[in-house]
Amino acid sequence: MHSLANPFTFCDDSVARNNWIAVASAQHARRGCAIPERGYMQVCHGKRAPLQRVAPGDRVAYYAPTVTMGGKDTLQKFVSIGLVKEGSPYPFDMGGGFVPFRRDVAYVPAQETPIAPLLDMFDFVEDRSRWGYKFRLGLFKVSDADMRRIAQAMQVDLALLQFESLLF
8 A cells, every 4th residue: 555645655666567558538638637636547438457457556648639539629648647556446437327447546747748749759659650550549558768758758757656767
C-alpha cells in the first residue's frame, strides 16, 4: 500500500515497472484526472481485461486523438500522466446501465502537449507514415525512454513518476 503522506510512493524500485499509453478523447481523459486525489483510468470502452494487464506502480500517459469521443475535432495531444495506484480494476456505475471498469491513478501536474513534434523520437513508431495505427489498440506498452520523452514534453517533475534523474 502506498503512503497517504506521499501519494506518489508506490512500489519497490527493484520491481519491474511498465509504461502504458491509454487512448481516449480529451474530454474523457480530463474527467479521469479532474479530481487529483480520485484519479482513475478507463480504457477500451470500459473493458476489464486491458486494465488487468496494468499493475500498481506502472506509469500511464493518456493520448487524446480528439476533444470529444467520436468527434471530428482533432486534438492529437498527450493530456495526462500518472502512476497506477494499488488495487485491482473495479466496476463503476455511470448510470443508464453503463458499468465500465476503472483503475485508480495518481496523476501528476503536467502540461498537455502535441504528439507531432515527438513522433520521430519514439521507439514505438515503426513507420512514420502510419504512426497512429498502434493507438487503435486503446492501451499499449511503451519503453521507459518513450515514457520519459512524453513526461519531459509535458514538463513533468520526473521524480513524481519515479524516474531516475538521468537525462536522455
